[in-house]
Amino acid sequence: MKKRNLYLLTLLQLSLATAYAQNKKLIPIPSRVNVQADSAKSQQIIDKEWVAVGINKPYNLQYDPNIPFKGKPSYRFELKAEDNSLEGYPEGETKGRVELSYSYATSNDFKKFPQSVYDNAQKLKTVYHYGKGICEQGSSRSYTFSVYIPSSLEKNVSTIFAQWHGAPSRTLVQTPQGEVKLLSTEEFLAIYDRMIFKKNIAHDKVEKKGKDGKISYVAGKPNGWLVEQGGYPPLAFGFSKGYFYIKANSDRQWLSDKTDRSNADVEKTEIMKPLSSEFKSSTIAYKMSFEDFPKDCWITFDVNIDWTMYGKKAQTILKPGKLDVMMKYTKDKKQLTKHIVNQQEILIGRNDEDGYYFKFGIYRVGNSTVPVVYNLAGYSEKAR
Template sequence: MKKLLLLFLVSACTHADATTELDNEQSQTGQNTEVETEKGVIALPHRVNVQSEYAPSEAIIDGEWVAVGSKKKHAIGRDYDLLFNGKPSFRFELKADDNSLSGYEEGTTKGRAELSYCFATKKDFEGQLVRVYESAQKLKTVYHHGKGICSQGSSMAYEFSVYIPSDIDESVSTIFAQWHGMPDRRLVETPDGELKMLTTEEFLQLDKTTLFEKDTGYEKIEVIDKKTGEIKYKKGKPNGWKIEQGGYPPLAFGFTDGLFYIKANSDRKWLSDKTDRCNASPLKSDILVPKKSLYKVSTIAYKMAMNDFPKDTWVSFKVNVDWTQYSGQSERIVKGGRLDVSMSYEKNNKPQSIILVDDADILIGRNDEDGYYFKFGIYRVGNSTVPVLYHLAGYKEYQRK
């Protein structure tokens, strides 16, 4: 039966779209077949850098998702043994040596194996000049042209479910669901300290002389690869330019310090200040007591001991969000935010339902012109290398009236 299933999955893959030139190590592996990695688990091998490339057809999962992060075969798979509402669930796993990204603090690491609900396709750029796509690649805004985006200030509803095994290590530090902002790299601070939204053409001119690493600009030095003869670039000295790169996710569900937590973040600053580490600690912060800086607010909306979080059963969340509305360059709060979260599961064959956040007033969002998008999976943070494995399924989102 499994051989027939595998044959069906492989034959269903199409390769109509050519892949684009990639500029990030998290891009596709080039594999075009799905393989069984564990009993009942079919690996999902393709990876897409949603910021700087569109998704080819073979990388799109169920018409809704693309995978990002670790390329390891065990990292992201479809599990036909652990079903949710009669359908295969998504299995996520990071082992001890799977961190591949630099952490927030110097010398630290983090690991990622996630599905992104937001991405663009080749069709999103049809009828436009080639340079529109090429510009979006350099701006890292390819995904701004795609699906899965909700606008700033909107009222949204989300549903998803997680299955946490009882043998999970309680020292894990991982986010399993998060909503991201959508920064615009044209927003810069000049060497003279002026905040400015560049035109696309102005940014492309700046890109010729400046290499950006995170939010900091450096002199762009051209070098020739001795082996291939290709032109490459390395960074020189900092040249005084700063660029909008984003910040903490506005909303996240995760585990850390032996706790399950829900965290909401708000940043009203037009150009994010990466040195402002206003970020509430689930361990140290009280529920619904915000931590504040001049521009940022970080709130632990809920937490419980990880021991008490239901294991070996599907736990379903319903999340209603009124995203905060910001004013752009004037950096004001136009409209506050609200958050309502409930959790349901079965215990001893009896349905359980708990309200975790009861329609609370919470500042939640970012002062980006564009809105937010959803990802779930494993985002292992805090320099943790503790192995993590769990399942997710049942995602829905829709706008509330």
């Protein structure tokens, strides 16, 4: 009888363990950080290497033990149809974002500086420049990350799941007379105190008195000043128009021209045939039909980048870049490796003082409201 009871108890424990394994709860990651304008508190740092940015609802970003990566919960990202909160550049367009940023700063990064340095960095939106995660301009680095795309993801999805961003200097400006200048912090703050910036355009600061007598400030007319804000990500992995794609962008202009919208269309542009303007270049380095992209399994990308070296004020290309991408996954119990971008010389980067940092998650573009759900994990980077 004792053996039978022990056997039944063991069966019950196994059943409960199986049920638990099949119904593990997702764990929301609630903190968000504006890496440009704020330092990250210790409780906002995720797994000692990330901070979260973007929309903050319980389902937007969660630990997912049901789709583990190397035995640990992966990061599950989700945007529903209504989760578009970013204003797009074209009039009336919206975008949605929930991502993990590898670059951020903490209060410890400012300990050796007077308080004014942090206060000024907040105004300049350069707080993250003092922290971790930004590689040097013109450097060579290796990156690895993995994505799990469910078969339920719709073909007409429009999202970037991994991207490298530039770190533009906000003190680089263009005067109303058309002169491009790199200002000192003090010179820029003198402008900051009398203007309001909307993206890269400066507006006169207009005083407004409320009914309660309180004074506030609103943006008046554009006053002719422009400020460096950045542009398209130098490298992006994503889905658009029924394709998986890898896109490299380059901008050799010292102060980016936001009216130049050179951006290769994955549907119309041939692989490694750049779309170019006077200063910009946009290249589809690789594309694959959405139907052919492996689903319901982990896809690991090994990415080697030689970032293009630029001539700063001279607005020249000193040395072109190079891109190499390996794609690895298991299908029908077979490990497959595809060399999808093979040591291609390419223009990739921005003519900034500083370099680049990595983010992954969902950046839904093109005014899309198609629901997006997928998982990411396994990030690492190192100098080569």
